Amino acid sequence: MRVRVLIPLLVIVLYGVVPFALAGNNYVMSILVAALIIAGVALAWALLGNLGGMVSFGHAAFFGVGSYISAIVTMKLGVPVFAAMLLGGAGAAVAAVAVLPALRLSGPYFALAVLAYAHIFKILATEFTTITGGAGGILGIPTLPRVLGYDFGSKVGGYLVIVTIVLLFALVYARIRNSYYGYALRAMHDSEDATRVVGVHSTLLKALMLFLSAFMTGVVGAFNAHCINFLEPDYAFSSGWTMLPVVAAIFGGYRTLTGPLVGAVVVYTVDQLVFKSLIPSGHQIIFGVLLGVMILFAPDGLIPLLAKKLQWVRQPRGCRDPRTESVC
Amino acid sequence: MTALILQSLYSGLLSGGSYALIALGLALVFGTMKIINLAHGEMVLLSAYMAYVMENRLAVNPLLATPLALVVACLIAVVVYFLVSRISRNRELNSLILTFGIGIILTNAALIIWSADIHSTSAPGFQEPVVLGPLYSMRSELGFFVASMVLVAALWWWLSRSWYGRAVRAVSSNRDAAKLMGINPHRTEVVSFVVAGILASVAGVAIYSTGVIQPALGASLTTKAFIITVLAGIGSIPGVLVGAVLIGVVEALTVTLYSSAIQELTGMALFLLVLFVLPNGLFGAARRRG
Structure with missing residues (x-):
């Protein structure tokens, strides 16, 4: 199996090669970290879009809420950064x-x-000045801590953390997709009514996907807050946190697992x-x-397009439909 | 205090006029094509910038920009229609992402051409006060409110009496049946887009003449128009009018009673309330039963 070879290779490259190759170049490293932040949100967005069948233009809300909560609980309650x-x-x-x-x-x-x-969450963050610091923002958010002598606050440390977060999310996504719930969710795309008839609680499942997607986005937002150490409502809830992941997921192919990640980077x-x-x-622009x-020329995204062109993956039986994303 | 509240009710009513034009355009296109044009607010935005260009570069009255705004908005509308109609599958969601992209393009084009600065009119006569008993307004506010009501009345007449208006309604309610009755659905869709463009262009000139504009305005106008259509329930001109005035009034009251910072919050809170309590909109439920 190609996948069995690819995944360990990917892990070696991400953890072994990239950090050492780029360790000296802070500029490239910070761009890479930012790209992975987008990748994390894009993955969460695609999870909601692909499994939940819901397109969201408001992931900035979850991103902002996650970042603010994490910043506030570390600074006011002294919660350790990773728990926060x-x-x-x-x-x-x-x-x-x-x-x-x-x-x-x-x-x-x-x-x-x-x-x-x-919009509502952004206005709330601006108006609840006692907790959020209002439009002035929050300064001096603690950086990622030193664990077992390794400083995760450094550029490479931050990179290792966000790579781990994104890979874990991808693993969770893949697990769900191949589980009973994944099948139920996929069936809901074709006919939500029919799926309900056979006993799938479709609203509950959709709600769970929404929570999971929001959770992922919130964690990534929190990571970002500790990475740049500064928050203000216009930044934390910026529509860019919605737009970039949407663009990344659509570009890469939001029905695939790798699409949003490759797209984001x-x-x-x-x-x-x-x-x-x-x-x-x-x-x-x-x-x-x-x-x-x-949308006009390759609505499935880049990864399925490439896969089709290169015949990367042989189509397994029963997976002819592109929507069942046999690719990746 | 009563005077203040009365005044904000009045101001809200006046700003509801241009909101109604924007929301009606959005609802019209949604009716015929079953898509939400996320670039709709940007059509209004560019129309507003046409008025700005006319006033600041050519030094003429911004009202004279209306024909230019009309051309620009209708052109955008036709391009959006053309692109959306090329989507082959899963049109409902893909069109959303496509028009979202067009919105990004137009907003950033405005940003590149005119920068992020805030602009407002300084044309003579626009800001002169008009006093109606205890109520004050700018001359331009009152003028554009009357103009938008005339336009809404014209739209109502068009939809209920004219051949194309009735075709739009027929395609909205049942596309296939309309086709069997000899209506060309594609042409009807283009017509609905163009009418939406006409409404948007007037709304754009109105917004420039009565307030301030900046590139980020487009997206917030789209959201507002969408909220109004949800308040109204689909397919009701009086509903959209009431929804638009409601949003205008609620915003004006918030500014008077609390602060301008949460102006948009109350409109959205209202939207959430309606979503919780009356998911068919203020007027949708009654219509569905009937």
């Missing part, structure tokens, strides 16, 4: 409870309702290294172009 990151994720999942009534809305309505939620790096210097203000081109 989990709390940030849990907080984002709790925030997702507020989104639950939107679940009864179908596709486009859900997407826009979540967009409205993102490619899109973010190219944007930072090329377009940001070409068009300093408004370089995000390229994301819009990319979304349009992908």
Whole structure:
């Protein structure tokens, strides 16, 4: 099996080669860390989109809530950073409870309702000045700690943490997709009514996917907060945290596991290294172009397209339908 | 205090006029094509910038920008239609992402061309006060409110009396049946997009003439228009009017009673409330039973 070879190879490259090859180059390392942050959110977004069948334009809300909660509990309650990151994720999942009534809305309505939620959370963060510091933001958020003599606050340390987070999320995603729940969720794409008839609690499953996606996004947001040590509402809840993951997932192929990850790294790096210097203000125009081109010409994304071109993976029996994502 | 509240009710009513135009355009396109055009607010935004360009570069009255805004908005509308109609499968969600992308392109184009600065009109006569008993407004606010009501009335007439208007309604309610009755659904869809563009262009000029504009405005207008259509329930012009005025009034009241920072919050809180309590909208439930 190709996968059995690829995964250990990937792990060796990510943990063994990349940190040593790029250790001296802080600039590239910080771009890579930022790209992996986007990758984490993109994965969470794709999980909701692919398994839950819901397109969200409000993941910035979960990102922001996660980052704020983690920053506040470390600074005000003295919670250790790694525990606080989990709390940030849990907080984002709790925030997702507020989104639950939107679940009864179908596709486009859900997407826009979540967009409205993102606005609400941003305004709340700006207005609850006693807890969040308001528009002035929070300064001096603790960096990742030193564990067993290794300083995770360094660039390479941060990289190792975010790589681990993203890989763990990918593992969870893959597990769910291949479980009973994964099949149920996939069946819901074709006919939610029929799936309900055979005894699948579709609303509950969708809600669980929403919580999981929010949790993942919150953890990544929390990591980001401890990585840059500064938060303000306009930054933490910036629509960029929604837009970039959407672009990354659509570019890579949001129905695949690797698509959002590859998409995030490619899109973010190219944007930072090329377009940001070409068009300093408004370089995000390229994301819009990319979304349009992908939806019109390759709605499945890059990874399935490449796989088809290169015949990477032989199609196993019963997996002819591209939507059952036999690729990856 | 009563005077203040009365005044904010009045101001809210006036700003509801242009909100109604934007929301009606969004609802119209949703009706015929069953897609939500996330670039709708950006059509309004670019129309507003046309008014700004006319005033600041060519030094003419921003009202004269309306024809130019009309051309720009309709052009965008037709391009959006053309692109969306090329989507072959899973149109509901793919069109959402596509128009989201078009919105990003237009917002950033505005950012590149006009920078992130805030602009407002300084044309003579626009900000002069009009006094109606205890109520004050700018001349432009009142003028554009009247204009939008005329336009809404025209839209109502068009939808209920004219051939194309009725075709739009027919395609909205049952596309296949409409096709069998000899209506060309594609042409009807284009028409609905163009009408949405017309409404958006007037709304854009109105927003520039009565307030401030900046590139980020487009996305928030789309959200607001969407909230209004949810409040209204789909397919009801009076519903959209009431929803638009409601949002305008709630925003104005928040600014008066609390602060301008949470202006948008109350509109969204209202939206959540309706979502919880009346998922069919304020007017949708009654219509469905009937």
